[in-house]
Amino acid sequence: SKRTMAFTKASKDQKYDRQLRLWGDHGQEELENAHVCLINSTASGTEILKNLVLPGIGAFTIVDGHKVSGEDVGNNFFLSNNSIGRNRAQAATELLQELNTDVSGNFVEEVCVFNYEHTCLRLGSVLWNANIPFLVCRTYGLVGYMRLVVKEHTVIESHPDNALEDLRLDQPFAELKNHIQSYDLEGMGKKDHSHTPWIIIVAKYLEKWFSEHNFQFPKNYKEKEAFKQLIRQGILKSEKGTPEDEENFEEAIKNVNTALNPTKISSGVDDIFNGEQCNDITSQTPTFWVMTRAVREFVHNDGGGNLPVRGSIPDMIADSEKFITLQNIYREKAMQDASVVSKHVESLLQSVGKVCETLFCKNAAFLRVVRCRSLAEEYSVETVNKDAITSCMDSADGEMVLYLMLRSVDRFYQQHSRYPGVYNYQVEEDISKLKLCVNSLLQEYSLNVNVKDDYIHEFCRYGASEPHTVASFLGGSAAQEAIKIITRQFVPFNNTFIYNAMSQTTATFQL
Amino acid sequence: MVTLQLVGSLRKELADSLSTCRLLVVGAGGIGCELLKNVVLTGFKNIEVIDLDIIDVSNLNRQFLFQKKHVGKSKAQVAKESVLQFCPTANITAYHDSIMNPDYNVEFFRNFMLVMNALDNRAARNHVNRMCLAADIPLIESGTAGYLGQVTVIKKGLTECYECQPKPTQKTFPGCTIRNTPSEPIHCIVWAKYLFNQLFGEEDADQEVSPDTADPELSWNPADTETRATASDQDGDIKRVSTKAWARSTGYDPVKLFNKLFKDDIQYLLTMDKLWKKRKAPLPLDWPEHQKLTCPQGVTGMGLKDQRVFGVAGYCQLFSRSVETLHSMLADKGDGAEEWIWMGNCDDPPAMDFVTAAANLRMYIFSMNMKSRFDIKSMAGNIIPAIATTNAVIAGLIVLEALKILSGDVEQCRTIFLNKQPNPRKKLLVPCALDPPSANCYVCASKPEVTVKLNVHKTLVLALQDKILKEKFGMVAPDVQIEDGKGTILISSEEGETEANNCKFLSDFAIRNGSRLQVDDFLQDYTLLVNVIHCENLEKDVEFEVVGDAPDKAPAPTRSQEEGKNVANGNKESSEPSTSSEAPAEQNDILLVDSDEEVPSSSTMAVSMESGGHKRKLHDAETGEASAKRQHLSQPSADDDNDIIALD
Numbered sequence A: 001s002k003r004t005m006a007f008t009k010a011s012k013d014q015k016y017d018r019q020l021r022l023w024g025d026h027g028q029e030e031l032e033n034a035h036v037c038l039i040n041s042t043a044s045g046t047e048i049l050k051n052l053v054l055p056g057i058g059a060f061t062i063v064d065g066h067k068v069s070g071e072d073v074g075n076n077f078f079l080s081n082n083s084i085g086r087n088r089a090q091a092a093t094e095l096l097q098e099l100n101t102d103v104s105g106n107f108v109e110e111v112c113v114f115n116y117e118h119t120c121l122r123l124g125s126v127l128w129n130a131n132i133p134f135l136v137c138r139t140y141g142l143v144g145y146m147r148l149v150v151k152e153h154t155v156i157e158s159h160p161d162n163a164l165e166d167l168r169l170d171q172p173f174a175e176l177k178n179h180i181q182s183y184d185l186e187g188m189g190k191k192d193h194s195h196t197p198w199i200i201i202v203a204k205y206l207e208k209w210f211s212e213h214n215f216q217f218p219k220n221y222k223e224k225e226a227f228k229q230l231i232r233q234g235i236l237k238s239e240k241g242t243p244e245d246e247e248n249f250e251e252a253i254k255n256v257n258t259a260l261n262p263t264k265i266s267s268g269v270d271d272i273f274n275g276e277q278c279n280d281i282t283s284q285t286p287t288f289w290v291m292t293r294a295v296r297e298f299v300h301n302d303g304g305g306n307l308p309v310r311g312s313i314p315d316m317i318a319d320s321e322k323f324i325t326l327q328n329i330y331r332e333k334a335m336q337d338a339s340v341v342s343k344h345v346e347s348l349l350q351s352v353g354k355v356c357e358t359l360f361c362k363n364a365a366f367l368r369v370v371r372c373r374s375l376a377e378e379y380s381v382e383t384v385n386k387d388a389i390t391s392c393m394d395s396a397d398g399e400m401v402l403y404l405m406l407r408s409v410d411r412f413y414q415q416h417s418r419y420p421g422v423y424n425y426q427v428e429e430d431i432s433k434l435k436l437c438v439n440s441l442l443q444e445y446s447l448n449v450n451v452k453d454d455y456i457h458e459f460c461r462y463g464a465s466e467p468h469t470v471a472s473f474l475g476g477s478a479a480q481e482a483i484k485i486i487t488r489q490f491v492p493f494n495n496t497f498i499y500n501a502m503s504q505t506t507a508t509f510q511l
Numbered sequence B: 001m002v003t004l005q006l007v008g009s010l011r012k013e014l015a016d017s018l019s020t021c022r023l024l025v026v027g028a029g030g031i032g033c034e035l036l037k038n039v040v041l042t043g044f045k046n047i048e049v050i051d052l053d054i055i056d057v058s059n060l061n062r063q064f065l066f067q068k069k070h071v072g073k074s075k076a077q078v079a080k081e082s083v084l085q086f087c088p089t090a091n092i093t094a095y096h097d098s099i100m101n102p103d104y105n106v107e108f109f110r111n112f113m114l115v116m117n118a119l120d121n122r123a124a125r126n127h128v129n130r131m132c133l134a135a136d137i138p139l140i141e142s143g144t145a146g147y148l149g150q151v152t153v154i155k156k157g158l159t160e161c162y163e164c165q166p167k168p169t170q171k172t173f174p175g176c177t178i179r180n181t182p183s184e185p186i187h188c189i190v191w192a193k194y195l196f197n198q199l200f201g202e203e204d205a206d207q208e209v210s211p212d213t214a215d216p217e218l219s220w221n222p223a224d225t226e227t228r229a230t231a232s233d234q235d236g237d238i239k240r241v242s243t244k245a246w247a248r249s250t251g252y253d254p255v256k257l258f259n260k261l262f263k264d265d266i267q268y269l270l271t272m273d274k275l276w277k278k279r280k281a282p283l284p285l286d287w288p289e290h291q292k293l294t295c296p297q298g299v300t301g302m303g304l305k306d307q308r309v310f311g312v313a314g315y316c317q318l319f320s321r322s323v324e325t326l327h328s329m330l331a332d333k334g335d336g337a338e339e340w341i342w343m344g345n346c347d348d349p350p351a352m353d354f355v356t357a358a359a360n361l362r363m364y365i366f367s368m369n370m371k372s373r374f375d376i377k378s379m380a381g382n383i384i385p386a387i388a389t390t391n392a393v394i395a396g397l398i399v400l401e402a403l404k405i406l407s408g409d410v411e412q413c414r415t416i417f418l419n420k421q422p423n424p425r426k427k428l429l430v431p432c433a434l435d436p437p438s439a440n441c442y443v444c445a446s447k448p449e450v451t452v453k454l455n456v457h458k459t460l461v462l463a464l465q466d467k468i469l470k471e472k473f474g475m476v477a478p479d480v481q482i483e484d485g486k487g488t489i490l491i492s493s494e495e496g497e498t499e500a501n502n503c504k505f506l507s508d509f510a511i512r513n514g515s516r517l518q519v520d521d522f523l524q525d526y527t528l529l530v531n532v533i534h535c536e537n538l539e540k541d542v543e544f545e546v547v548g549d550a551p552d553k554a555p556a557p558t559r560s561q562e563e564g565k566n567v568a569n570g571n572k573e574s575s576e577p578s579t580s581s582e583a584p585a586e587q588n589d590i591l592l593v594d595s596d597e598e599v600p601s602s603s604t605m606a607v608s609m610e611s612g613g614h615k616r617k618l619h620d621a622e623t624g625e626a627s628a629k630r631q632h633l634s635q636p637s638a639d640d641d642n643d644i645i646a647l648d
Helices: A002-015 A017-032 A043-053 A070-075 A088-097 A116-129 A174-181 A198-212 A221-233 A247-259 A267-274 A287-301 A320-348 A357-362 A375-379 A386-392 A400-416 A424-444 A453-462 A468-487 B002-008 B011-020 B030-042 B075-086 B106-110 B122-135 B175-179 B185-200 B222-234 B243-249 B254-271 B312-339 B349-365 B373-380 B388-406 B461-472 B618-622 B624-628
Strands: A035-039 A059-063 A104-108 A134-140 A143-149 A153-155 A368-370 A496-500 A505-509 B022-026 B046-050 B091-095 B114-117 B139-145 B148-154 B414-418 B429-433 B449-454 B478-482 B489-491 B516-521 B526-534 B544-546 B567-569 B573-575 B642-647
Touching (some): A002 A017, A017 A468, A043 A059, A043 A134, A059 A088, A116 A375, A116 A400, A143 A375, A143 A468, A174 A320, A221 A247, A267 A287, A386 A505, A400 A424, B030 B075, B030 B388, B046 B075, B114 B388, B185 B243, B349 B373, B388 B414, B461 B478
Parallel strands (some): B046 B091, B114 B139
Antiparallel strands (some): A134 A143, A143 A496, B148 B414, B516 B526
């Protein structure tokens, strides 16, 4: 019934309150509609899933053919002593499922990974072609590794830090112009004067500035200071001639620098507009690109070269009536622009995309497209990103060396069907074997870099162990990336992430 | 290369020290749950955990040791039971209690080799900091807020303590701003919280909500005051015995309450015309009789849709309905009702409805833009977003720092900041070297001393005790002796000894400019010398000022983390970890990080890397080192280190 649904909604709101404050109802909805697959329920694997099950992912499926071992129980919280000998996927699914009854947990008993490099490349190519995001996660001793493999990931809500407001004071639209005109700062009473929103104040003094400066915007520091001075002169004076305490004017002066930012389309968004996905719209085109194209049409045909108005203004000193009127002018213009965009969408396609136009338009300035290189490109001798590797190896103890070591231990595995140092009595001989692998890797890719012996020893000592606390770190970081991808909010890293647990340092590389 | 030493050799010693180490985890919330899991799986065996909180529904999205059936139960206790279910061999003691309880004295802290803080408030952090300094036990401090997090290590004499850097004081608002001249939504929200307590909870003289005739801006002329006093006497409503008594006498009639709070009191405020010369005057509200009492859209039996803002009529309705609900709940509670206090418990729907409605009506009256219930909840409860992922990352970092401490490598420890996303230098984590103790710290310096400016004629002994010594300087039970040559005891922490002094002014005890007070907190084993500077011209509403302190108006800790900035953590507070620890004697400079449940056998691995000899003994294969590894002779083809996750 409707009431039960409302009740479920209310109880979910309560349970998820603290995270709704980060990604909102719509982000939560995406999460609840998502189904993730985990291959191998190792400590890192179950830690990742735990962090997705708790916030309420729709469903998960674990694929794993291993039987639970004593070591598993030792480093994996979601496997217990009485599950030893059982299928690992099933045992982990049962305990993970307990964390959240809203989540559907499934498992498939199937051995998936015999050879790390080989399996990743194969799986990577299948998922690449299906455009399903693939996140490779690995805890190897004191090293954490993540690689995101996704052909194209589009982000509407990238949540940029310090985004500037979209006020259009340099090119006020007609409604805003009229509204600004309706204010008469000289003629109004003292109370109204000190309750006029700062946006209006800046706009008014801009008009004055324009008339005195040949319609040129204040551009450099000196001109902006002069403009601030112009506003300051506008503060009412008491009978004694001292300036009154007008906080709204102070606010206007404080905001001059950002308010005078010229309205323009960022190069990032411009690149997105000029991409081929935007040019060739077919019935198969994903919503994001249809919307982007529609916004582009708007820019060219209706917006006079500008994006749709975002429609929000910051809080400011003003009385309610003046503030709300001003707010509505921006808001209505934004809705108007969004409906124009919506018409473009309709004419582009019969079926309208499911993304809300207002949300899209509001975020049009911050659209982001993440394109990762494929694993095949990373691994191929022809397309390897040699420059990135070589330049990062300038610092011999940076995180890049850990990447090369991970590649080397995989090479070791291919040759010896085991990882170096897994048996303590072999550590010594494994060191020289691993060194051969490092050298052959460097040689194969013609990498003229030096890997310190210390790292070779260290990786042998790791013995491919998976310390729980490193897995916990990786589980948190990887789940966070997964949530970014699922909610299509915030920008995921592109494309390789390395964590050095001893120095507590991290790095990202584009490989 | 540190890593080499840490991982390579002497694993056994570290593993032994883990299994014998007694560890105290303070807090079993977001970070605490992750931490308990990590420490048992890293090989810690003797763990004590303390938390005074009970489990709330809003914890379940991250505090994975708790389930719906545990709501209302002790966090510490349930956390212990859940961990034991998974790891039956761990030896865990749980305390459902406040760490500030005097039972947990310095002797108690000395039982531990290491303390980990997983707290959500500054008062407790300050306290644990002092206890660890007094007991000379290393402390790992941590905190998270949304995507941001921070970890640091505090070791006496070696690093900064938690209180070395003055922190911006928590923002408080002058009484007259709350009662007479609110100018920001938060003022109305604080007012509404006070009102809630006045009506339904414990009355507190510091949480008065009626118009304040003593507003320093007014400077009444006495004749005026006289008239007004008479007027308010006649108007029995304004001069009331207590808000609650009055409300009770009306039977909590929502309309009468409404008219008193949003009409009569506002009209009374309007008579203080000095206040409105420069400000926009408030607008008294009438109860919307003419409106039909139907619920506006969205105000349904299920409560308000959280993120929408409704019109005044909607909030009138919500006010009325929440008063009725709360009144009947109060009646049900009977005599126990006094214990019902606004504890920032924003997850109590009727209380939150009431605060939303009352705050919004007041915002409307004072010409502010009304806020959604969702936003008000954030502001009323200082709610900080919290997710599992950040806590998992931070708890992982904490244990790695712990391993460095236990292997005697405190110098290698770092303060680590977790960014929202990789910064422009592509770093998600920013580790910084630990700073040495601040010579002027009023907590960890060898002879802590501080200078306080106050007006000796206007400062009560009680205010010295509560606001300065307890609230500002974080003491629990201070004793104060005046250095006047006679050793006059001003405040004694023993009950019944000095209460008579409470309502006297400092000047009554000959305290004047230049006086020195010796303040002791027996529990914290902490002595502070307070130099008094008499000052007549403190800023409006400022009772005292600590010389050299961060200005009171310091901005809240910024959430946009640049490197090295502090991050708010948990609830309510900014965390700024740091402190002191002592390296356990048996440690050497090598750290073991492989962790597994199996205890290594007794065979030793005596070879350290830096001695140059790579002579690992073959029989190491039988030690725990081998078992800690993922692969075993028995399953040579297993290749289970790689987890791959594909996202659909």
